[in-house]
Amino acid sequence: NAVYNLTASGLKLQQKLEWYSEEEDVQMCITKGKEMENCQNYIRVLNVVGPGRILVCGTNAYKPRCRHYQLSPTGHYVQPEDKGEKSGQGICPYDPRHNSTSVLVDSEVYAGTVADFAEVDPLIHRWDSLRTPQYDLKYLNAPNFVNSMQYEDFVFFYFRETSEEYTNCGKAVYSRVGRVCKGDRGFPRGGSRHRWTTFFKARLNCSIPGEFPFAFDEIQSTSVLLPTSQLGSEVVYGVFTTGTNSITGSAVCAFKMRDILDVFDGRFKAQQNANMHWLPVSPEKVPEPRPGLCVNDSTTLPDQYYIFVGSHTLMDEPVQPLLNRPVLTRATQTHRLTTIAVHTNATTPDGQAYDVLFLGTDDGKVLTVVNVGRELVSTVVIQEIQVFKTPVREMMFLGGSPPKLLVGSDHNLKLMNVRQCFTSKIKTCSDCVALQSPYCAWHKRESKCVTIPLDRPISRRDYIQNVSSGNHTECPKSASSSLGPNSIPSEQTKGTAKSVDSSGSQTITILSDDGLTKEVAHEGPVVVGPRESYTAETLSIAVGVGCVLAVLLGFIAGWGCAKRCRKDHDNIPYPDTDYEYFEQRHNLNINTRLVGEGKEEATYAEPVLDGKTSANVMPQGTHHQPDHQETTMFHFAQPYTRDLYRFEGDLNSSRGRPDAFGSLRPGGGIHLDGFGTAHRVPAQAKATLPISDGYGTARC
Template identity: 30%
Template sequence: MHLLPALCAFWLLPLALALEEDSPLDCVPRRSVPYHRNNAHLFHEKGVFNYSTMLLREDLDLLLLGAREAVYALDLNNISQKLASTECKNYIRILHQTQDNRMFVCGTNAFDPECGYMSYADGNLTLEKKREDGKGKCPFDPFQRYASIMVEPNFVSMAQMPESHMSEEGDDDKVYLFFSETAVECDCYNKLVVSRVARVCKGDLGGQRTLQKKWTSFLKARMDCPVLESQLPYVIQDTYRSCDPHQPWKDCLFYSVFTPQSDTSDLSAVCAYRVSDISRVFAEGKYKTPVPVETSFVKWCINNAARKVGITQTLDLPDRTLQFIKDRPLMDQAIQPIGEKPVLVRKGATFTRIIVNQVQAADGEKYQEGTLLKAVNYDGEMFIIEEVQIFEPPEPIKILKFSNVTGQLYAGSDHGAAQIPLATCGRSSSCIDCVLARDPYCGWDQTLGKCLNLANSQRELIQSVKGGDASLCPHADPVKPMNLTIWLGGNRKLDCPSPSTLAKTSWEREGSPLTPSTRLQLLRDGLLILNATDSDGGRYRCLSVEPSKAHEYTTTVAEYQVSMASAESKDGRLILPQAQKDGPSVAGLQAVVGLLVVSLLALLAWNFYKGHLPLPWNCRKKNREQPQEAHEQGGLNTSVTYQDALRPALAEDKPLVSGTNNGGNNNHTGGEAAFSAAEEENDGPKVVLSSLQYIDDE
């Protein structure tokens, strides 16, 4: 049985580098799904941030979500439903389930970490009043990277391995820790950060005098994840343990995400490590610091041999032994990934978290699967099924959790939490699309004509995860052509959305390949016809050609019957394009035009009522009365209204000048017609037109 590891991590993932065929960088998602509210169930409360701590309580159908100053109990099946919450004036950093089914919770408490216990009953979250010091259990800084574990199967970047199970040596279980630190073994000018894995015995209680309350079994080794020809080692960001419950612990794998420690690279990587390789380095490897030959093989953990000489716990170890351990924690040998190379490298991505799940496909084999960036790795080939944007705007994922009960993935970020299904079969609309997606969750149901989740179907489904062989798919129904009319000299785009980023589109006209030109431009999502001529009419067909390991598949995506129309008919009469009389866009435009007309009429009526505009029958009367009034009152004290000020200027063809006087003298009667509010209160000239600033009599 082959295990096909698949990964997810991850956010802001642009296209990969285009290198040679077998390069790990040549890895493009088959489908890119933009943000949509239906992509995931979302949870967010106004004014609350940093949703970065999660605890799955599948026994209670709860997702416990820790944020800044709050802990929420959410419905595990739909996290947009809040069941309970409690305030906690802390950045919540730790949530663990205890043996008595309570929750152990810790927060930063203004750089003075504090922990306590919390319970959920009858729809209420209750935080017990008794608190304890959180130093050594919880980070001081709310943004500091950290890891924690309570001996149970919950882990982020720590993991417990059951190495005592059926051990002939009576060995203890181990806890593996993944972290990064400045390299103490390198005498470099600049500080060099390296990635580490450390191993500690589960029953380590520290020493009696030396190494009091400190690990006596702590050993660490460097982890390599070689990315191309990088001069600086990549830095580990997150790790996930993947185990087949039917296989021994030595067959487990650790998947780790790495990012560069310099600004000169924008690559991120995922490397996979065998637990057996890591265990072997700690059990059989040499120390970095030289030691006598007779002690070079000694790696301390309480086992049957130690118990025979009376050492049943680490408190019984002699000081000489403890000093030896204290001085030599670092192993000489570095741990290499499977194949001594990454299983996935992406350009422009910043991998933050990783989670792995196993699913049994239709062929009976198990494939390991993830999401956000969902991929399958088989025989060294990394095939990315899809990448999905779940937050808008995009933001880094702070935590990922997976529930075997719901089959859902839970992600937390600064501004909210999301619940995402692993099976997204409904995104495939045809059999070929469904099979070429190579998703182990999905297969094509010929009876229903749908791409379905294997878990939801009792019938045999068409699926080909390894090779993407769609030859068993029934023939698709022919695409119905769409009739289009293009006016001579006009422009028109023929749409052709590609079903896959791995597919290439091509166009045919009247059954022959279409040759691009300056007037016929091939776009990623269609064909653009510019300055159309009579020769552009005919039947157009857009084809999608997508390769897989089995074959190359060609499907028809769109078909158009294009007719050309002229603005003049044969008898000389002018023929203009007919306006579309129905459709949502035309109806909307008509509504807007109607609203504008009503608004204009209302504005005219208001201006007539206020006297800002004269009624038509009053115009002739005012024209007759104006000369006599002007003769009687004179020019200096005349009250100038809108129409009176405008009419002489227009009649005498005198300009209206807005702004400064442009250097003119303007020392004439009526020259300035713009005044402040104080001046308008006096008996001076008035103008009821705010935009009119100068009337030049010349």
């Protein structure tokens, strides 16, 4: 809901322009199912369109609007009397978090965004003029735009999208660079007159070379076009990552602008029908003039030209990175790279120029990286600072003396001094040289690590520095050295203060989203030794020992639980008896005999319900001798001789016999109740007739 006008030197607030959405737009946004937080006016486009005149576009509660502001005589930006407000559809996204881009070229706004609420109509658009066709996947397939820029007669767009040429083999996301001509006037007639005639795209390849290259397919950010003496050409640096469901990996690749132009001058790629692969188009099928070239009037071209550009938007060859490999790769579970800013041609006292890369991460860090190689890629991480606790979204390198870096998150801006030498931390010459920083050198006369001044001439003889190797013959590595070449300093932030530490600490100016600014003294990284690493053999031994210990602990725990859970007391059905309970369930027809003992005799009888119950009968069937047999609840008729219960054999034999339900019981000393339950009679208890209790249990 606001635009801040800040000073580049210290982020001092000059003016705040407030722009809130109308109440009816907010209510409509909420009615459509969006959260109140998203139904605000997020400023996504800001371009200087003329002297003292700016264009501002916001999401406006999912109803994009644009307006102009002009500089008043008082030095403040105000809205003109006619307000100059119009729809921002096709220039500004609806969703505040959608990945969009825009650039002002020759007073015209070019944008890559979406043109509808549902985000199903992506487009590359020149405001109020030309656009890519709707719902044509050959042009754009769910793109995420990251940057746009002008070069010569072209406007370039960098984005990632779902690969249309890979559709027959699965689903993949590729990084792209697309371009259009600034002078494109569209098709000559009909419904196609608002379509580009010069839009083409090519794949950006950022991969580790080999027999099976490992690709970083998703572009996240690019630098501006940079003239670099180290690489000898105009170069664009890009941050690439692996997919979200892949291993966590990031890379930085550099692309020469000349290589990009050569790819667009090469062969096209097309698909004859939906069931065939994408193949290169033979030069004989390419019309004249060659599609993609900028002509004076695109409405006067032959019909073959329009037919060809409508179905051939993809170039055959990908754009290869400089030196055919990434400048930097990182594979870590802690973070991914998100954005990049570059300080080109940082000159050292010996006259060498280096490119210094500043890389933001999704866990709030800023990495400072130097490419120390010339013909080969060789990068050194010279600094790693924890700036935010949230992802770094944008960074901008600001020149001047001293140069600064503007770092932005979702809610904060920080202005950082990029030249850090930590003179209070580094005490030896070897440690200073081992930093491999173009900004730092060991001063011979002062005998300390200093920041190389940029605002006055310096004498090479006064400084000791070696960015390429981290070692110097005049500065041998001492035994007390705490930093080796190519080591990564750790990050620490200490306290807050209002003053600037002249000893080399870093002053960060913070602008929070509440509009307040403050200065934080940040002493920067602490110089430490190389991080400890472990070999594969050490890891294997550790894993093996851990497995053995886990097995032993599991065995001991299981043995202890089994011992505690053993319940011998469960063999007795009732604690107040001294009878032992046995039961084995087998098939009813199994006629197995067990060894018996004793000569007791048992009779089976059918229990008959009797209305009288004696008070002397124990209902639980415990050992109790009733006074009179006639007073029991059940009385028995003649011995029951059904086949199911009949035991054919000698009851007094020592062999076993089945009970009423097929359970095997020993023959001696056993009496059966009415339900086939067997009890062992103690030796001193002698009886020849079964007597029933209240529940049909046989007693002697």
